[in-house]
Amino acid sequence: MAIEAEQKASGSEAELTNLEARHLPGALKLSQEMNWPYRLDDWALAAAAGHGLALERDGQLIGTALWWPFGTRHASAGMIIVTGAEQGRGHGARLFDKLLEATQGRDVMLCSTKEGLALYKRRGFVETGTVVQHQAPLELAVEGDEGIRLAAACDIPAIQEFDRQATGLDRASLVAALAGVGRVAILEHGGRVAGYSVARRFGRGYVVGPVVAESIDDAKRLILEQFAQLHGQFVRIDVHGQHGLSDWLESLGLPCTDRVTAMVKGQQPVPEGAARIYALASQSLG
DSSP: OEEEEETTTTTTTTEEEEGGGGGHHHHHHHHHHTTTOHHHHHHHHHHHHSEEEEETTTTTTOOOOOEEETTTTTTEEEEEEOOGTTTTTTTHHHHHHHHHHHHTOOEEEEEEEGHHHHHHHHHTTTTEEEEEEEEEEOOOOOOOOTEEEEGGGGEEEEEEEEHHHHHHSHHHHHHHHHHHHHHEOOOEEEEEEEEEEEEEETTTEEEEEEEEEEEHHHHHHHHHHHTTTTTTEEEEEHHHHHTTTTTHHEEEEOOEEEEEEEEEOOOOOOOOOOOEEEEOOOOTTH
């Protein structure tokens, strides 16, 4: 069902509707137009984990915007795309305004490209940091870590609780979704979860993230444990600039290929304890 329609001078309408499975092939084409490396499976995972809007004209998808609720207080937004032929007509603002309305007053986080900064600032978003993207074929062979083990299904509740404390967000459903498609490694101290990482198929190869740990040294151990399984594969990892992991990742042969701006509208979530998120599941999901 259409949410609303906008009349174009030619008589055709740009119709705003909820994103559905039928839109995903068109969404893949939009991301390919932007040179974003999503696969159809990546779109399907993101759509299933949250909510989306689709903008269509004459049955053709011309724009998307997705968001993911983390409890009743927070959300993340991303995958906001308008096809090049339709840019400059207010479609991006229209999609984003409807997305913000749908979040129902939640504090919203996102990662912005340079092109999106002005729109987001006009909507009340402020900069909170930088996310650094590293990617390349992983040519350096590294050894696994005997102190880290693979998670079992019975570990997921403890990982979800650890993630909540580290991020200040209720991401239980996202963690479960990632665990369903990825390789989850956990680090324990004194029999409790003290860190975890996920590696999964994404884009041109694999993405490592999220990586959540109580220290940067533990974060590096969790990253290396995943890298040990990915020798020769194309690997991507998105890290918070404030933690200083970029030089280390460069030394492993993963150059910085992009930087985006982390932003929030409202209050940033407040972690509990020492644990922090060092690498994101993706720039959209957080």
